Amino acid sequence: MRKIEMVDLKNQYLNIKDKIDRKISKSLLTSQFIQGENVKKIERKIKEKLLCNNVISCGNGTDALLLSLLAMDLKKGDEVIIPSFTYGATVEVVAFLGYTPVLIDVDYSTFNINGNLVEEALGSNTKIILPVHLYGQCAEMDSIIKVSKNIPIIEDVAQAFNAQYLLNNQWIYAGNIGNIGCTSFFPSKNLGCYGDGGALMVKDDEQAKKIKMLANHGQSTRYIHDLIGINSRLDEIQACILIEKIKKIDDYTSKRQKAATFYDNALKSITELILPYRNPKSNHVFHQYTLKVKNDKRDQLKEFLQKKGIPTKIYYPIPNHKQNAYKNIIKKTGDLKITEQLCSEILSLPIHTELSKSQLNYICDQVITFFKVK
Ligand SMILES: *Cc1c(COP(=O)(O)O)cnc(C)c1O
Numbered sequence: 001m002r003k004i005e006m007v008d009l010k011n012q013y014l015n016i017k018d019k020i021d022r023k024i025s026k027s028l029l030t031s032q033f034i035q036g037e038n039v040k041k042i043e044r045k046i047k048e049k050l051l052c053n054n055v056i057s058c059g060n061g062t063d064a065l066l067l068s069l070l071a072m073d074l075k076k077g078d079e080v081i082i083p084s085f086t087y088g089a090t091v092e093v094v095a096f097l098g099y100t101p102v103l104i105d106v107d108y109s110t111f112n113i114n115g116n117l118v119e120e121a122l123g124s125n126t127k128i129i130l131p132v133h134l135y136g137q138c139a140e141m142d143s144i145i146k147v148s149k150n151i152p153i154i155e156d157v158a159q160a161f162n163a164q165y166l167l168n169n170q171w172i173y174a175g176n177i178g179n180i181g182c183t184s185f186f187p188s189k190n191l192g193c194y195g196d197g198g199a200l201m202v203k204d205d206e207q208a209k210k211i212k213m214l215a216n217h218g219q220s221t222r223y224i225h226d227l228i229g230i231n232s233r234l235d236e237i238q239a240c241i242l243i244e245k246i247k248k249i250d251d252y253t254s255k256r257q258k259a260a261t262f263y264d265n266a267l268k269s270i271t272e273l274i275l276p277y278r279n280p281k282s283n284h285v286f287h288q289y290t291l292k293v294k295n296d297k298r299d300q301l302k303e304f305l306q307k308k309g310i311p312t313k314i315y316y317p318i319p320n321h322k323q324n325a326y327k328n329i330i331k332k333t334g335d336l337k338i339t340e341q342l343c344s345e346i347l348s349l350p351i352h353t354e355l356s357k358s359q360l361n362y363i364c365d366q367v368i369t370f371f372k373v374k
Pocket of ligand 1: 060061062063086087089090132156158159183184185186196197198
């Protein structure tokens with residue numbers, strides 16, 4: 001049996017190596033390293049795949065969030081509602097721009113923010129609602145939209161590329177539900193490149209033009225600066241990789257979903273585990289397969305599996321409201337107890353496109369053995 005990895009990027013690459021190598025070599029020979037034809041092509045491919053109005057690529061997922069906020073013209077002190085249980089980058093960009101991150105607690109079963117708490121947190125300074133589709137499953141967008149009072153919604157789609165959500169009887173791709181969707185092509189993400197990359201999906205055409213300028217030094221045309229922007233670009237080589245990988249995204253998604261179903265079936269009888277809840281309104285793309293381990297056994301289970309050659313990860317061990325960088329800047333709503341509980345219970349098992357039946361069997365057998373002996 002192959003060594004088990006959290007994400008097996010090497011073997012995924014080996015399966016598409018010829019195509020990727022050929023595309024990169026060809027691109028190197030054209031020597032158009034920045035904003036060449038491959039960058040334009042991947043933007044078009046994403047637009048076609050996810051049925052977006054506009055797609056703008058950028059340097060990484062954090063920049064995508066930063067650009068989306070820049071485009072909204074907020075003032076210092078304006079509030080942005082975000083879930084307390086998310087990767088730090090979501091909080092960081094808001095704070096970095098001098099806006100106030102208003103953290104609200106998440107739902108214990110879905111790990112995502114819920115509309116009721118969003119409604120309670122809304123105030124006269126609320127300018128943006130920024131839900132995160134954590135682990136690959138969409139947040140409760142219909143309840144968020146219902147209470148949003150037309151406040152713009154920016155979706156953090158970094159973990160949910162290719163996920164869909166059922167809104168008003170229609171399946172919509174994550175990133176197209178709110179005003180702007182921000183995604184990341186970090187290597188381990190569901191659509192990842194071999195370095196940094198990101199993109200924005202933008203509903204409104206004028207806003208899309210503005211974001212394109214903001215990502216390119218605020219230039220409308222070369223050397224004409226109309227806005228104060230940044231330099232954030234996807235590069236050609238990363239675009240080459242993404243063009244090959246997006247062709248396989250449905251296959252990759254289904255492989256992750258099959259691995260998740262395998263875990264569900266094998267682990268469902270363990271009473272000390274809570275398996276990932278599946279919202280019938282979202283097709284979970286399983287960026288992570290995250291267990292909740294009861295009775296304080298999470299760390300013991302992690303250590304046990306480690307000894308058996310099975311890596312696991314805790315996404316994320318420390319709540320954002322307890323991070324030194326953010327704790328004095330954020331505004332807390334409520335006690336954020338669910339976030340704290342989750343940080344102590346969660347454990348993500350390996351999930352990726354290259355997991356074999358024998359690897360899955362082995363992982364599940366070891367988890368079952370742990371709970372038999374402990
Ligand atoms: C990965 C991630 C980001 C940041 O993306 P980068 O490409 O690493 O900058 C933002 N939000 C969430 C939820 C993420 O998982």
